[in-house]
Amino acid sequence: MKAFTELYYELDATTKTLPKVEALTRYFLRTKPEDSIWAIALLVGNRPKRPVKSSDLKAWATDLAGIPEWLFGDSYSVVGDLAETITLLINSTSDKVSEISLNELMRELGAMASLTDAEKKERVLGYWKTLAPQELYVFNKLITGAFRVGVSKLLVFKALSKAYQIEEKVIAHRFIGNWKPTDTSLLDLLKEDEFLDATSRPYPFCLAYALDVEWSALGRIEDWQIERKYDGIRGQIIVRNKELFVWSRGEELLTDKFPEFEELKYDLPDGTVIDGEILPIVNGKIRSFNQMQKRTTRKALTKKILQEVPLKMVCYDLLEKDGKDLRDLPLQERRRLLEEVVTNSKACNSSLVLAPLLSCNAWEKLDQLRNEAKAVGCEGLMLKRKDSNYETGRKRGKWWKWKVDPYSVDAVLIYAQAGHGRRANLFTDYTFAVWDGDVLVPFTKAYSGLTDKEIIEVDAWIKKNTLEKFGPVRSVTPHWVFEIAFEGINESPRHKSGIALRFPRIARWRKDKPLSEANTKEDLLNLLHATQ
């Protein structure tokens, strides 16, 4: 607990990558593996279930601080973080250093689930009354919700790699998929000689950055493989020991959701891993992401829905063949093998489709190809160097994504709500409206896109121009127009406006635009019909 608290504060104290990796490495070097495994789990977001309900925590803290319930609520909405609110209200003056290790504490918290409410309260209050402020905060972080300290998986793996002298790529691979800190030994995990021991384990996905360099920096166009960029579920199809596993990029095992791929376990040779995009395709046409969501959010897969929204994988990479890791082969070679595997499969052109390669002989002409994407249900282009290996995670240089320009609409800010965490106590969550006759109808929320400076400016304006307060939400005088960018538009019976946007965000604050020039509901409906 002591070492982990120090680590937490070191990570929190800097926004720079290098000191974070150094702090993590020091931690792994001086900490026992049974504690480290918990730290890894907590930092990469593989945390156990919460042992205590947050409503109980709120009630106990309110009680201990001797304040009424509403005042706890008001404090929480200002602080924006439950663990921090409780810590500040308890206002510990202890300077003791706790003896308990992270492993012991996490196991104790895990075992708490089976205790009675009164016993839980006694345990938690025991910690609240004795821990010093910093440990108290970290303790509260452990028993409440999210545990974010601005550390990506990649940084954790980088540090582990340094501390244990094992290649980063291997570490990332070992920690992918389902593992629980309660029954995983760090040393055993790192000791594994053959990565294929775990039959279901996928490879860490290779990700691309958005294109932000000049064509000249990319060299000759002939050296690049050009594919479409798909808007589906990125996934890996794995066949090993006559078993099939389908993983999403979010490291969820989705095999059961996709009965379409069931047959592949007899069809594809053992030791095959394909990287691609799972998409609803009917008569060769890609359907909207909306339809896909209908499929994936459904609990029971009926015959009807399977027929209505059949899924296929558009295959674009081969990571393993005959049980051999191909990631260090050049893309061109992997593509050749991929074509071989897919065309030899019975599923070829039914559940497996090869991602078509596009040809283009000059960078200047590429923009035209990109703009065709929307018409065929794609998001843009992928540019991959033909000699590129398959990297672990997001790396610059070898793979680029080049999306089509988003749609945009000019909308009016009408409601605001305070944000959380870094944005606590600042109005950063906005609701926007368009004109319907002379009425403004709300149609979307957007949270991001403004600079910190703009956020502060908007926040100050909101505080001075509030019309009404409904709980945490404020309505404001309609005044400012913002350009909202989004990736798609769909019908939605759940929204008052009847439409739902995909990935809405603020593109620009249109200080130059008068209120009357914001878009109308009709404009949105026209766009909806045009895209369907």
Added chain:
Amino acid sequence: MFLQFDKDGIYCAQAGVYIDPWKPVDKAIITHAHSDHARRGSKSYLAHHDSRGILEYRLGQEIQLETLGYSEPVIMNGVRISLHPAGHITGSSQVRLEYKGEIWVVSGDYKVMPDGITTPFEPVPCHHFVTESTFGLPVYNFPDAATLDADLKSWCCKNLNAGKSCVLIGYSLGKAQRILSSLHDMPSPVILHGAIYNTNTALGLSNERYTRYAAGIKKTFQEPLIVVAPPSVIGSSWLRQFEPYELGVCSGWMQLRGARRRRNADMGFVMSDHADWKGLNEAVLATGADHIYVTHGYKSIYAKWLTEQFGLDAVTVDTLYEGEALEQPDTETTEEEDEAA
């Protein structure tokens, strides 16, 4: 009501005087020299002796200013008026007004915890008490001066030993002087931003130990420096010349992690000129007043708390005071001062 909160400020009709008006008036009593309380344009001003230099520096040498010591009464049309220490910054005062046995106290901004350089806050018994509520939430519990001193020093030592300069951010009037007092025995050279250097001069403090910032000054020193500057420099290119440095921000808002992260501070020191939760409650209760007027800050929350918890008649009133501004541009630095930097 004896005091009215009107469009120009807090007004006492009987005495014909405003307290901290935000529009120009004939007669103004100024609780302290921060720019949201002391504004230009009034015909005459009354304030504490210790505020003279800084008020003349900020509002102009030509202002018509009368000053008083603490507890020295003046009578205006039958109203007995006196100033009492508010513990906020140098010269800061609570204004006590007594008329026909009824006593009102306007506390301006105040701090109950002693800071070692400001005349400590004194509770003034009254019937009607006007209080701020900048930190009127139970999550604000500030460390005492000794703890703060120790934290500041050890942070500076750690950075200086690592060969890094320490840039400390605090308002030029109030916070900056406290930072300097905490660090008075550090051996490193101390550079002051022009706004702070000038404010020190206006306060009658010695700048003997400090170097006023001037372009290229970094080159004249071999060793890492301590730099004290107002919040307006955060995010500016001005800071870059002190690389490598660590940034420490001094403000009550630093109690919250979100505020710390927003400012990109390497370190946040919870240092405030305002009362924390405990301080506010102590101050309000010590006056014995039944009627409380809650101004700038978490006023509706704090008024509700006073009503429910202590059975006081607490209401909120609107003023244009800003409390401890963290998000707004530094109101303490005028353009002229920025150029001076």
